[in-house]
Amino acid sequence: MTSSRFAVATHILTLLALKGDEPLTSEVIAASVNTNPVVIRRTMAGLREAHLVVSQPGAGGGWRLVGAPEAITLCDVFRAVETDDLLALPPKLPNASCPVGRTICGTLGEVFHEAEMAMAERLARVTIADVLRDAVPQSSSPR
Amino acid sequence: MTSSRFAVATHILTLLALKGDEPLTSEVIAASVNTNPVVIRRTMAGLREAHLVVSQPGAGGGWRLVGAPEAITLCDVFRAVETDDLLALPPKLPNASCPVGRTICGTLGEVFHEAEMAMAERLARVTIADVLRDAVPQSSSPR
DNA sequence: GCCTTTCGTAACCAGTATAGTTACAGACAA
DNA sequence: TTGTCTGTAACTATACTGGTTACGAAAGGC
Numbered sequence A, B: 001m002t003s004s005r006f007a008v009a010t011h012i013l014t015l016l017a018l019k020g021d022e023p024l025t026s027e028v029i030a031a032s033v034n035t036n037p038v039v040i041r042r043t044m045a046g047l048r049e050a051h052l053v054v055s056q057p058g059a060g061g062g063w064r065l066v067g068a069p070e071a072i073t074l075c076d077v078f079r080a081v082e083t084d085d086l087l088a089l090p091p092k093l094p095n096a097s098c099p100v101g102r103t104i105c106g107t108l109g110e111v112f113h114e115a116e117m118a119m120a121e122r123l124a125r126v127t128i129a130d131v132l133r134d135a136v137p138q139s140s141s142p143r
Numbered sequence C: 001g002c003c004t005t006t007c008g009t010a011a012c013c014a015g016t017a018t019a020g021t022t023a024c025a026g027a028c029a030a
Numbered sequence D: 001t002t003g004t005c006t007g008t009a010a011c012t013a014t015a016c017t018g019g020t021t022a023c024g025a026a027a028g029g030c
Helices: A005-019 A026-033 A037-049 A074-081 A099-123 A128-135 B005-019 B026-033 B037-049 B074-081 B099-123 B128-135
Strands: A053-056 A062-065 B053-056 B062-065
Touching: A005 A026, A005 A037, A005 A062, A005 A074, A005 A128, A005 B099, A026 A037, A026 A062, A026 B099, A037 A053, A037 A074, A074 A099, A074 A128, A099 B005, A099 B026, A099 B099, A099 B128, A128 B099, B005 B026, B005 B037, B005 B062, B005 B074, B005 B128, B026 B037, B026 B062, B037 B053, B037 B074, B074 B099, B074 B128
Parallel strands: none
Antiparallel strands: A053 A062, B053 B062
C-alpha cells in the first residue's frame, strides 16, 4: 500500500483548479483535506519541485496552479509525490547458488516495471480537469 | 510500497515448479529465498488458501505446486498474497462542506480501481513458467 | 523600519506494518 | 513411539506515515 500522498495531492490540485488564480493558504487547503497545514506543505514540496504549483510567502500569499487543469494528468501527480516503486523486491538478496535465486530479482524487476508502466498509462488518461468536473459538474462546458 | 510478499511468493512458486513433484520443506525454500522458514510458511498461507499449493505435514512432507506452471499467472499470485489496495485514500474523510472534499473519494476510488486493474492485466500476461524459463533456459522447449 | 502573514523545515510522537525470531502444539510417516 | 514437518501465536527491532509543535525566512502593508 502506498501512502495517501497521491490522493491528497490530487485533492489539493483540484481545489486550486477550482479557485482559479486566487492563491490558497496551507491552512485553507488543510481545512478541505481535513488535516494539518504542515502535512499540506509537505505534500506540496513534491508538487513544487515538479513545477505543478508555485508558492508565495508573506501576506496574501499561498499556492497557485502553474498550468491548465486539462494539462495535468494524474500520472504527473503520481510521479511528483510518489518516489518509491509500488511493487517491492525482497529486503535481502536471494541465495545466488540457486538458479531461481540467481535470476528472480532481474526477472521480477522487469515485470514489476512493466506493470507499473501499465498503471501509469491508465493514470495518464485522467486529468485534474476531469476530477474537477466530478466535483463541480457545471464548471466545464461539454465539448 | 507493497510488502515483499508478492516477490517472495513468486520466487517460491518458481522454485516449486523447478522441482516438479518433489515436495520442498519450508527450510529448503527459506535457504533459497534467504530468510526464515516461518516467513515462508506465513507467505504460503495465502497461496494455500488460493489453492495454488498444497502442504503436507510430517516426515517427507513439504510443499507442492497444485496446477501447471503455465496456468499460474503473476496476477493470481498477487491476488493470493496482497490483500490491500495499492493506492490509498486519505486516512481521514475530507471536509464535506467543500465541493471537492465531498466528491474526491468517490472519484479517486474509481480511478484507483481502474489503474490497479490495468496493472493486474499486465501481471496476468506472465506465468510462473515464464519466470522459470528465465532461471533455467533449457527447462522449456521453444514453441 | 516594524509587524503581520505565510511558507519551509526540523524535530518529535503515536500508531501501524513488516521481517525476523523463538516457541510450541498438532499432524503424519516410518 | 519417535522424528519430521506444518501451523500459529507471541515478541522484537525497524521503518514509515500522519499529526503536531516550534521556529526561521520571505514578503508585503503600514
